[in-house]
Amino acid sequence: MRWTYTRESARGFTIVELLIVIVVIALLASIAVVSYSGIQKRARIAIRQSDLQEVLKHVELYKVQNGEYPKTTDNPQSNWKAIDVRTDDNCTNGSSQQDWVPGIIDALPQSTPSTGANGEIGCYLYASNGTQYVLSAWNMLDSPQTSLLYRRLGFRQFQTDSSTQFYTCNDNVIGGANGGYNSDRDYYKHSLTLSNITTCNETPPPGA
Numbered sequence: 001m002r003w004t005y006t007r008e009s010a011r012g013f014t015i016v017e018l019l020i021v022i023v024v025i026a027l028l029a030s031i032a033v034v035s036y037s038g039i040q041k042r043a044r045i046a047i048r049q050s051d052l053q054e055v056l057k058h059v060e061l062y063k064v065q066n067g068e069y070p071k072t073t074d075n076p077q078s079n080w081k082a083i084d085v086r087t088d089d090n091c092t093n094g095s096s097q098q099d100w101v102p103g104i105i106d107a108l109p110q111s112t113p114s115t116g117a118n119g120e121i122g123c124y125l126y127a128s129n130g131t132q133y134v135l136s137a138w139n140m141l142d143s144p145q146t147s148l149l150y151r152r153l154g155f156r157q158f159q160t161d162s163s164t165q166f167y168t169c170n171d172n173v174i175g176g177a178n179g180g181y182n183s184d185r186d187y188y189k190h191s192l193t194l195s196n197i198t199t200c201n202e203t204p205p206p207g208a
Helices: 015-066
Strands: 123-128 133-138 153-155 167-169 192-195
Touching (some): 123 153, 133 153, 153 192
Antiparallel strands (some): 133 192
16 A cells, blocks of 8 residues: 655644653753762762772871871870861862871872862861871761761861861761751761771760
């Protein structure tokens, strides 16, 4: 049977059909963008976690060779309120130096711009009195988490470009519990932290 061309057979898409196609394409595109953003986020976290683990290997090796961890202070205070904290070279706050872990000859990772709690920029930080240490990708997570290297100890928020950092244990202000808990203000949940400190009461505040 021969097929005959007619005006009806040549009918194109209606406006409704075109709109449906456009909506479907837009939905697929948005899903792809969200998935890609999620992959990028997980990749950034994995890199920072790997960086910290690698630095910790060097820190532990230093202790084996020298009998103490690389020190940033001689302050004997147990609360470290006047401790010297080192920040990486790309950090816009603190000491901003390439050798942010003293005595480590191998190249140390340097931070990439990232926004954490309260919309503030984070970076790599290290502090030690030779016996205890805190090593952190401090405030470098763009959303709160508790599944990877989550400790409720670390450092205060940056206040000025030259502000001195110090160690804080489960502080209400740093921990998002000042005036009612808010995870977006919780610096501890926006950080990856390694430490051998066991004397800090890390019980989360109500709601955390």
